[in-house]
Amino acid sequence: MGNYSITIEKTTCPKAKPADENKLGFGKIFTDHMFEVDYCTEKGWYNPRVLPFHNLELSPASMVFHYGQEMFEGLKAYKTADGRVLLFRPDCNIERANNSNRRLMIPQIPEDLFLEALKTIVKVDEDWIPTAEGTSLYIRPFVIATDPFLGVRPGDTYKFIIILSPSGAYYPEGLNPVKIWIEDEYVRAVKGGIGEAKTGGNYVASLAAQVKAHEAGYSQVLWLDGVERKYIEEVGAMNIFFKINGTVVTPMLNGSILPGVTRRSCIELCKDFGLPVEERKISVEELTEAARTGALEECWGSGTAAVISPVGHLRYEDEVFRIGDGGIGEVSQKLYDTVTGIQLGKLEDTKGWTVEVK
Numbered sequence: 001m002g003n004y005s006i007t008i009e010k011t012t013c014p015k016a017k018p019a020d021e022n023k024l025g026f027g028k029i030f031t032d033h034m035f036e037v038d039y040c041t042e043k044g045w046y047n048p049r050v051l052p053f054h055n056l057e058l059s060p061a062s063m064v065f066h067y068g069q070e071m072f073e074g075l076k077a078y079k080t081a082d083g084r085v086l087l088f089r090p091d092c093n094i095e096r097a098n099n100s101n102r103r104l105m106i107p108q109i110p111e112d113l114f115l116e117a118l119k120t121i122v123k124v125d126e127d128w129i130p131t132a133e134g135t136s137l138y139i140r141p142f143v144i145a146t147d148p149f150l151g152v153r154p155g156d157t158y159k160f161i162i163i164l165s166p167s168g169a170y171y172p173e174g175l176n177p178v179k180i181w182i183e184d185e186y187v188r189a190v191k192g193g194i195g196e197a198k199t200g201g202n203y204v205a206s207l208a209a210q211v212k213a214h215e216a217g218y219s220q221v222l223w224l225d226g227v228e229r230k231y232i233e234e235v236g237a238m239n240i241f242f243k244i245n246g247t248v249v250t251p252m253l254n255g256s257i258l259p260g261v262t263r264r265s266c267i268e269l270c271k272d273f274g275l276p277v278e279e280r281k282i283s284v285e286e287l288t289e290a291a292r293t294g295a296l297e298e299c300w301g302s303g304t305a306a307v308i309s310p311v312g313h314l315r316y317e318d319e320v321f322r323i324g325d326g327g328i329g330e331v332s333q334k335l336y337d338t339v340t341g342i343q344l345g346k347l348e349d350t351k352g353w354t355v356e357v358k
């Protein structure tokens with residue numbers, strides 16, 4: 001394909017593809033192959049290869065198991081009605097991966113190697129891309145430090161791996177508003193920490209609050225800033241948007257918020273729709289006041305998995321706020337239709353956001 005000689009070893013015993021594409025769920029099924037490339041300080045990245053999907057053999061002393069030096073990404077491949085395979089803004093994921101790597105002291109991955117690896121593995125397992133309404137092939141690239149060493153320092157050896165998972169519609173019954181819990185006890189990340197890197201450590205920090213929110217009947221946690229617990233940050237796997245008195249508002253990137261590709265796309269599209277967009281600090285007081293007075297017209301989360309997740313209810317301390325009529329807002333629906341329309345090749349990609357895998 002390109003400049004890297006990625007070797008391909010195909011499986012001799014392909015798995016049966018999922019029988020019912022409407023029951024895929026998320027992240028439970030994996031395709032026949034995976035991509036793997038190794039790193040050591042002397043050689044850099046070497047031996048890029050596609051292999052049959054397999055378990056890893058690692059020393060139990062591998063650094064990733066003890067101090068969590070790992071980075072991950074998430075994006076999707078789609079099959080269009082005329083049979084083309086499209087990736088959505090992979091350049092943004094590659095750029096973000098290397099920003100995460102920089103923060104996590106993981107070596108940079110050459111952008112052309114990364115893109116070629118994505119295209120190659122998706123091409124090999126192209127037949128695994130589901131086509132039922134709302135489905136896609138979720139792509140999970142990740143890097144782990146593999147040195148067998150219990151001291152604390154950045155690794156000298158790494159593996160960069162890409163696995164693929166056919167995924168179902170996030171909302172099997174169509175776009176569905178979620179209930180969100182504004183967390184006032186735990187925090188996810190602080191400025192100066194690793195909140196803006198896509199890494200497992202941020203997720204383990206979020207589990208206790210997630211369980212608490214689930215037990216109270218809420219599907220996601222909305223995080224406040226880690227210092228004052230005063231300003232809105234994000235939902236932990238999604239960024240957050242509000243429409244207040246006709247203006248779209250989203251928290252500005254501040255070092256502890258993950259810069260979502262879907263967030264960036266929503267901002268560009270809202271501007272195209274002619275809506276005023278503000279990236280700024282927004283306090284929980286401002287938000288709850290806007291909810292009380294009816295100025296809060298809409299709220300939605302943005303992320304690769306759900307694309308757009310309309311928010312119907314917000315809970316803060318002992319108050320529950322219904323947003324609009326608790327249903328799907330106009331802008332949320334329009335963003336969902338536009339982003340998924342471009343992803344599936346149904347709408348013309350005037351922005352050059354899609355990359356075809358040939």
Ligand SMILES: *Cc1c(COP(=O)(O)O)cnc(C)c1O
Binds near residue numbers: 239
């Ligand atoms: C991945 C992620 C998002 C969403 O980013 P997208 O690129 O839009 O998928 C938001 N917050 C966190 C913490 C994430 O890990």
